[in-house]
Amino acid sequence: MYLAWKEMRYAKLRYALIIGVMVLVAYVVFMLTGLADGLADGNKQAVVDWKASSVILSNDSNKIASASSMKQSDLKRVSVSDKNKAGVGYFPTAVQHQKKSEKQNVSVLGAKKSSFVVPNVTKGRLYQNKHEIIISQNLANLGYHLNQKVKLGSDSKLYKIVGFSKATKFSEVPVIYLNLNAFATLKYGDQVFKNNGEKPLSLIAIKKQSANKLTVSQSSDDTKLDKLSVNTFIQNIPGYSAQNVTLGAMIGFLFVVVAAIIGIFMYVMTLQKTSLFGVMKAQGIKTSYLAKSIVGQALIVGVVGVAIAFVLGYLTGFGLPETMPYSTDLGQWLLDGIVLILVAIIGGLFSIRTVTKVDPINAIGGE
Amino acid sequence: MTPVLKMTHINKRFGAGHTEVDALTDVNFSVEAGQFVSIIGPSGSGKSTFLTIAGGLQSPSDGSIHINGTELSHMNAKQLSEVRFNQLGFILQASNLIPFLKVAEQFDLVEKLTHQSIQARVESLLKSLDIEDLKQKYPKELSGGERQRVAIARALSNDPSLILADEPTASLDSEHAYEVVKILAREAHEQNKAIIMVTHDERMTQWSDEVYRIEDGKLKIKED
Numbered sequence: 001m002y003l004a005w006k007e008m009r010y011a012k013l014r015y016a017l018i019i020g021v022m023v024l025v026a027y028v029v030f031m032l033t034g035l036a037d038g039l040a041d042g043n044k045q046a047v048v049d050w051k052a053s054s055v056i057l058s059n060d061s062n063k064i065a066s067a068s069s070m071k072q073s074d075l076k077r078v079s080v081s082d083k084n085k086a087g088v089g090y091f092p093t094a095v096q097h098q099k100k101s102e103k104q105n106v107s108v109l110g111a112k113k114s115s116f117v118v119p120n121v122t123k124g125r126l127y128q129n130k131h132e133i134i135i136s137q138n139l140a141n142l143g144y145h146l147n148q149k150v151k152l153g154s155d156s157k158l159y160k161i162v163g164f165s166k167a168t169k170f171s172e173v174p175v176i177y178l179n180l181n182a183f184a185t186l187k188y189g190d191q192v193f194k195n196n197g198e199k200p201l202s203l204i205a206i207k208k209q210s211a212n213k214l215t216v217s218q219s220s221d222d223t224k225l226d227k228l229s230v231n232t233f234i235q236n237i238p239g240y241s242a243q244n245v246t247l248g249a250m251i252g253f254l255f256v257v258v259a260a261i262i263g264i265f266m267y268v269m270t271l272q273k274t275s276l277f278g279v280m281k282a283q284g285i286k287t288s289y290l291a292k293s294i295v296g297q298a299l300i301v302g303v304v305g306v307a308i309a310f311v312l313g314y315l316t317g318f319g320l321p322e323t324m325p326y327s328t329d330l331g332q333w334l335l336d337g338i339v340l341i342l343v344a345i346i347g348g349l350f351s352i353r354t355v356t357k358v359d360p361i362n363a364i365g366g367e
Numbered sequence: 368m369t370p371v372l373k374m375t376h377i378n379k380r381f382g383a384g385h386t387e388v389d390a391l392t393d394v395n396f397s398v399e400a401g402q403f404v405s406i407i408g409p410s411g412s413g414k415s416t417f418l419t420i421a422g423g424l425q426s427p428s429d430g431s432i433h434i435n436g437t438e439l440s441h442m443n444a445k446q447l448s449e450v451r452f453n454q455l456g457f458i459l460q461a462s463n464l465i466p467f468l469k470v471a472e473q474f475d476l477v478e479k480l481t482h483q484s485i486q487a488r489v490e491s492l493l494k495s496l497d498i499e500d501l502k503q504k505y506p507k508e509l510s511g512g513e514r515q516r517v518a519i520a521r522a523l524s525n526d527p528s529l530i531l532a533d534e535p536t537a538s539l540d541s542e543h544a545y546e547v548v549k550i551l552a553r554e555a556h557e558q559n560k561a562i563i564m565v566t567h568d569e570r571m572t573q574w575s576d577e578v579y580r581i582e583d584g585k586l587k588i589k590e591d
Contacts, residue, residue, distance in 0.1 A: 002479055003465075010467030010505070279463050282424060284452025285480065286445070361424045363459060364415050364533050 003289075004296035015301065018265045022305025023312070025261065026340050029254050030313030031326075033336055036247035038325030039172070043243070044234045046109065046170035050086075050117045054211035055233040056204040059224035063236040065090045065202055070223050072180065073197030077222065079215045080206055086115035089183030090202040092171060093153040095139070104142060106135075107170035108152065110183025117205050118177055124163030130181045134163035139174035141167075141322065152176070153186045171237065172325065251336070255343045262298050262347030270294060270351040274358050281360035291352045298348025302341035310337060369436045370397040371529045371561035372421060377430035379416055379584075390416040391427070392584045400528065403555035403562045405572040407589065408581035414565045415533070417581060421563065422455055422531050423447040435528055452480070456522030458532040458551075463518050464506040470517050471502040477524050485524055492520045495557075496550060512543035519550060523558065530554075532564040536571055548574055 008015040041048075047055075056078060061068030068090075075087050089110030094103040111117050113126050119134075124146045127133055133152070135144055144150065149158040159178070168175050184191075184199045193199050206214060211227040218224070228236075235241050270277075277290055310333060317328045379391040390413050398404050408414045419425050420432065423439050424447075432439045434454055439447065457463055464473055474489045493499045496516045506514055515535055522530050532551060536544035548564070552574040555562040564571070572578045578589040 002476060003468075006472060007467045276465065279457075279459060280465070281448070282422065282451065282457050282459075283463060284448050284450070284455065286448055286452075289480070359424075361419050363457070363463075364419050364422070364424065 001293070001296045003293040004300060007293075008297060008300065014269075015297075018262070019301050019305050019308070021261055022258070022301055022340075022344065023308045025254055025258050026306045026309030026337070027312050029251055029336050029340060030309055030333055031316065032247055032251050032254070033332055034313065034317065034326045034328055035324075036244060036251070037329045037332060038327040039243050039247070040240065041327050042169040042172040042325045043237050043240045044170070045168045046107065046175045047230065047234060049119060049166075049168055050205050050207075050230075052086075052117070052205040052207050052230050053209055054206045054214060055228050055230055056206065056214075056216065057202075057226050057228065057233075059226045061226075063226065063228060063233065064238060065233075066092060066238075068202050070201050070204075070225065071197060072199045072201055074201065074223060074225065075204060077217045077225070078204060078206065079217075080209050083116065084207040084209065086111055086117045086205045086207075087180065087201040088117055088203050088205055089180055089187065089200060090170075091153070091183060091187050092173070093186060095135075095144075095176065096151040097143075098149050098151065098158060104139065105173040106139065106176050107173050108176045108178065108183065108186060109170070110178055110180045110186075112180060116207055119165035119168070121163040122166055124161075127162055127178055130179060130185070131157060131159050132162045133159045133176050133178040133182070134165050135161055136165050136168045136175045138167035138169065138322070139176070140164050142174075154189070155186055255339055258340055259343040259347045262301060262344045263350040264347075266294055266298055266348045266351045267354065270354050274354070275362065277355055277358040278360050278363040281358060282363040287356055290355050294351050294355065295345060295348045298344050299341065302344030305344075306337045306340050368399060370399050370433075371435060372563070373397040373433040374421065375431050375433075377420060377427045377432070379413075379420060379425075380428045389584050391420070391586075394430070394584075394586045396421075396579070396586060398529075398561045398563060400561050401556060401559045402576050403552045403574065404564070404577045404579065405575035406563065406565045406579045406581055406586070407567065407569060407572055408565075409567060412581045413584040413586075414567075414581055416584075417586070418531055418533055418563075418565050422457065423450055453525065454527050454529060456525070456527040456530040458515070458518050458522045458530065458535045460534040460537045463521060464514065466506050469503055469505055470498070470509075473517070473521050474524050477521070481525055485526075488526065489520065489524055492523055496520050510543075511539050512546060515539065515543070515547045516550065519547070519554065523554060523560070528561060530560055530562040532562065534566055535564060536566065536568065541570070544568070544571060 057063060057068040058070050072087055075085060078085050091108040093106060093108055095106045096103045121134055144161060146161055148161050152159050180199060187200060211229045214227050216225050314328060317326055320326050374394055374396045377391055377394040381388045381390055406414060420427050426440055434450060468476060478485050498513060498516050501509060501513060536547055548571050551562050551564060554560055579586055580589045
C-alpha cells in the first residue's frame with residue numbers, strides 16, 4: 001500500500017480524474033437506486049403501512065386491486081378473527097378544491113374506521129360519517145387543510161377533510177381514507193344495495209396469518225377468491241416489477257461499466273510502467289508486492305469515489321422536488337457501495353497478468 | 368576466502384539450429400569482496416548477457432554460478448528474487464530510482480520490504496555521497512550526476528555483497544562520470560563490496576582493480 005499511496009500522491013491529476021469518473025458513476029448508481037426505491041415506495045407504501053401479511057382478491061382480478069371486486073359479506077368467509085381482517089375498497093380518482101379547477105390524482109381507500117388498515121391520525125381526528133375523510137400529509141402539503149371541503153370523483157356532494165395521516169402513496173399518488181359507504185358511492189354512484197353485506201369491497205387485508213394457512217370457504221354461488229402474500233400482491237401492482245427490473249438492469253450495467261473503466265485505466269497505467277516494474281523486479285522486489293500495489297490503488301479509487309458519491313447522493317435527496325420520487329435507503333446504498341468497490345478491484349485485477357509477465361531482464365541495457 | 372561471485376564454464380546460446388547465436392562462450396570469472404572490477408566491451412559483445420546471468424535474471428545454457436557460495440541454477444524465480452533483493456544491488460544506465468518516490472522514500476521502501484532498520488546506514492551513505500540535502504526531492508528534480516549518486520546509495524542501502532553496475536556513466540558528462548566511478552571504487556574498498564561495472568568507455572576503467580575485456584562472448588583479462 002505504501003507504493004500505491006505514494007504514486008497517487010505523485011500523479012495527483014491522473015488519479016483525481018479517475019476518482020472523478022468513479023464518483024460520477026457511483027453517483028448515478030445511488031441516484032438510480034434512490035429513484036428505484038422512491039418509485040417502488042410510491043407504488044406500495046400504503047400497503048406496506050398496513051403491516052398486513054396477506055391479501056385476498058377476487059379471482060377474476062388477476063391479482064390487481066383496481067380490478068378486484070367482492071361483497072362485504074365475503075369477509076365472513078375468511079377464517080380469521082375480526083380484528084385481524086379488514087375489508088378495503090380501492091378507487092383511484094381525483095380530488096379537487098371546492099373553488100379551484102386544478103385536480104390532484106389520489107388513491108382513495110375505503111375502510112371501517114376501526115379496522116387495522118386505517119392509519120393513525122397525526123392531526124385532526126378520524127372520519128365519523130360518510131362525508132368525512134383523512135388525507136395523507138403529502139396531499140396536505142399540496143395546499144389542502146383541515147376542515148376544508150373538497151370534491152372527490154364524480155360525487156356531487158362535498159367531502160370534509162377532518163384529519164391528516166403520515167405521508168404515504170399508493171400507485172404513485174397520495175392517499176385518502178374514508179368509510180366503506182363513501183367508497184360504495186364513489187365507485188357505484190347512487191346504486192342501492194339490499195343490505196350492508198351486499199356493499200362492495202375491493203380486497204381483504206389479513207394480519208398475522210400467512211396466505212397458505214388461510215382458509216376461505218367457497219360455495220358455488222360465491223365470488224371466487226384468491227389468497228396472496230402481501231409480497232405477491234405488491235409484485236403485481238401494475239408497473240411495479242417492470243420498473244424495478246428496468247432500473248435494476250441499469251444499475252447492474254453500471255457495475256460492469258465501473259469494472260471496465262477501472263480495468264482500462266489501471267491497465268494503461270501498468271503498460272506505462274512496465275520498464276519501471278522491470279527495474280523493480282531486477283532489484284528483487286516481489287511481483288506479489290507490485291500486484292498488491294495495483295489492486296490497492298483500485299481499492300483506494302473505489303473507496304474514495306464511492307464515499308464522495310455517497311455524500312453527494314445523500315445531499316441530493318434534500319434538494320429534489322416533492323414530485324420526484326426519491327428515497328434514500330442507506331442499507332441498499334451500502335450494498336451498492338460494496339459492490340462498486342468490489343467491481344473496481346476486479347477491474348484492477350485485469351492488470352496483474354501484465355505485471356507478472358514483465359521480465360526483469362529488460363532492465364539491463366539492450367544488446 | 369569464498370569469492371562473492373564465481374562463474375564457471377558459462378555458455379549462453381540463443382536460438383537453435385542455423386539461427387543459433389553464442390552470446391557467451393566458456394566464461395570463467397570471479398570477484399572477491401573489496402574488489403572493483405570493470406568489464407569493457409563494444410555493444411553486441413555480450414556485456415549485458417554477462418550481467419543478466421551474473422545477476423540471476425536469466426540462467427546460462429551451461430556452467431554454474433555461485434553467489435557467496437550458493438549455487439543459483441537450482442533456484443526458482445521467487446528464490447532468485449530474494450537473492451537479488453538481499454545480496455545484490457543494481458545500478459542501471461538511466462537510474463534505478465522509482466519516479467514517484469522522493470529520495471528519502473526510496474530508502475523507506477527498502478526498509479519496509481526488509482523489515483529492518485537501515486536508517487543509520489542510509490544516513491552515512493548519503494553523507495559520504497554528499498547528497499544529504501536531496502532527501503525531499505523527486506528523481507526528476509535531480510541532475511544526472513546526483514541521480515546516479517542516489518542510485519548508488521539505493522543499491523548499497525540494503526547492504527548487498529555484490530553490486531552490478533550497467534553503464535552507470537552512460538548518461539553523464541565526463542566530469543560527473545569520473546566522479547561516479549571514483550565513488551564506486553571508494554565504496555568497494557571502504558565498504559568491502561564486490562563491484563562489477565560494465566562499460567564501453569575505456570577512460571572509466573582507470574580506478575579498477577582489474578579490467579576484463581569481453582568480445583564476441585569471450586571474456587579475457589585485459590593486458591596493457
